[in-house]
Amino acid sequence: MPKTRREVAQRVAAIIRPIEAQSQSLSAEAGRSIAALIEARQQARLPAHVGAQALARTTEAAQHLVLAANCFAEVHRELAGLAEDLGLGFGPDCPPNEGAEKPGLKVVAIG
Incomplete structure (x- = not known):
C-alpha cells in the first residue's frame, strides 16, 4: 500500500504513460494502414469503389x-x-508535455 502522495502519483503514472505512448503509436499505425489500403488498391489497378467500405471503416477506426x-x-x-x-x-521521467498543451490533430473523413 502506498504511503505517500508521490508513491500514489508514481503508481498512476506507471499505468497512464504506457497507454499514452501506445495510443500515439497505434494512431500512427492506423494512419499508415489507410495509406496501405489505398496504395494496394492502386497497385492492383482496382477501381476506387473496390474496398471502399473497408477503407471507410479503417478511417473510422483510425x-x-x-x-x-x-x-x-x-x-x-x-x-x-x-x-x-x-x-x-x-x-524524472515525466517532463512537462508541451505537445499535450496544444490542440490535438483531427482525422476527417471525406465522402
Whole structure:
C-alpha cells in the first residue's frame, strides 16, 4: 500500500504513460494502414469503389484511435497539473508535455 502522495502519483503514472505512448503509436499505425489500403488498391489497378467500405471503416477506426490518443494526452496534462498543484512536481521521467498543451490533430473523413 502506498504511503505517500508521490508513491500514489508514481503508481498512476506507471499505468497512464504506457497507454499514452501506445495510443500515439497505434494512431500512427492506423494512419499508415489507410495509406496501405489505398496504395494496394492502386497497385492492383482496382477501381476506387473496390474496398471502399473497408477503407471507410479503417478511417473510422483510425479516427477513434486519434481521439483516444488525444484524450490520454489530455489526461497526462491534467494529472501533471494536479501533481504540480499538490507540490509533487514532475518525475524524472515525466517532463512537462508541451505537445499535450496544444490542440490535438483531427482525422476527417471525406465522402
